Amino acid sequence: MRVDLLAGTAYNPAVMPAPVPTILVFDSGLGGLTVFSEVLKARPDARFVYAADDAAFPYGRLSEEALVARVLTVMERLAVLHRPDLAVIACNTASTLVLPHLRRRFPFPFVGTVPAIKPAAEITRSGVVTVLATPGTVARDYTRGLVAAYASGCRVNLVGSTKLAAYAEAELEGRPVPDADLAAELAPCFVEEGGRRTDVVALACTHYPLLLPRLKALAPWPVAWIDPAPAIARRVVHLLGGPVPGHEEGDEESLAVFTAGRGLNEALRTALQIKGLPAVTIEDWPLK
Numbered sequence: 001m002r003v004d005l006l007a008g009t010a011y012n013p014a015v016m017p018a019p020v021p022t023i024l025v026f027d028s029g030l031g032g033l034t035v036f037s038e039v040l041k042a043r044p045d046a047r048f049v050y051a052a053d054d055a056a057f058p059y060g061r062l063s064e065e066a067l068v069a070r071v072l073t074v075m076e077r078l079a080v081l082h083r084p085d086l087a088v089i090a091c092n093t094a095s096t097l098v099l100p101h102l103r104r105r106f107p108f109p110f111v112g113t114v115p116a117i118k119p120a121a122e123i124t125r126s127g128v129v130t131v132l133a134t135p136g137t138v139a140r141d142y143t144r145g146l147v148a149a150y151a152s153g154c155r156v157n158l159v160g161s162t163k164l165a166a167y168a169e170a171e172l173e174g175r176p177v178p179d180a181d182l183a184a185e186l187a188p189c190f191v192e193e194g195g196r197r198t199d200v201v202a203l204a205c206t207h208y209p210l211l212l213p214r215l216k217a218l219a220p221w222p223v224a225w226i227d228p229a230p231a232i233a234r235r236v237v238h239l240l241g242g243p244v245p246g247h248e249e250g251d252e253e254s255l256a257v258f259t260a261g262r263g264l265n266e267a268l269r270t271a272l273q274i275k276g277l278p279a280v281t282i283e284d285w286p287l288k
């Protein structure tokens with residue numbers, strides 16, 4: 001099935017200023033904010049809808065079938081309500097599975113977020129790289145395919161953390177987790193064998209860059225950390241073009257949408273406002 005959206009008002013360039021696009025940034029929770037910030041820098045004129053499907057968080061624990069069904073259901077509702085010109089799936093766990101389904105069903109373009117295995121293989125000197133993701137992303141055929149295609153000459157250490165995404169959410173909600181808990185999740189990322197050790201960690205869950213300063217401080221030795229957000233912002237500009245002249249940042253009110261809003265406390269509302277999302281709505285879309 002394909003969702004047909006109602007056409008907007010016809011654009012007449014002789015009498016109307018050039019329209020700005022609506023960009024939907026979608027994640028299971030707050031991780032996509034790391035991508036949103038980069039896309040906002042690249043298209044400060046755009047209208048943004050940041051959608052957090054927190055009713056189904058964390059996606060990393062859902063079966064593949066359940067995840068495909070959930071993302072399609074939520075996207076259908078968001079598409080009808082917000083009519084995006086482009087959607088960024090700011091979630092590796094969803095992108096590595098659901099993108100072909102989304103592209104078949106909706107008429108607007110999708111930009112996905114997938115593990116930066118190719119860039120990691122290109123910059124490693126030791127040949128030992130870690131991909132830090134969710135258990136879902138680690139288990140995907142798509143991820144294994146990236147390793148085979150781009151990093152067959154490396155020792156690729158796939159680490160699926162069950163807790164880090166929730167720790168990142170807690171941090172933004174003003175409840176930082178103790179160092180020892182973070183260090184325990186980080187430990188499997190650092191491998192030393194035969195005189196070689198990990199020198200690159202690809203952050204393959206969009207939640208993890210929220211914790212980057214703390215991860216760097218807790219790392220047993222320095223490594224290059226890869227955050228894919230700037231590359232995703234470049235892809236958005238490639239598809240939509242650069243900012244429309246005559247529109248300033250903040251002309252368009254951007255909105256954060258939560259499907260449950262469980263963690264929405266004062267600390268989080270303030271963090272959202274600082275990031276450029278002053279308005280928040282809660283839809284009650286429970287995971288069935």
Ligand code: DGL
Pocket residue numbers: 027028029031032057058059060061090091092093094134137165204205206207
């Ligand atoms: N932010 C999501 C990702 O990039 C995942 C977190 C979750 O498990 O929901 O994979």
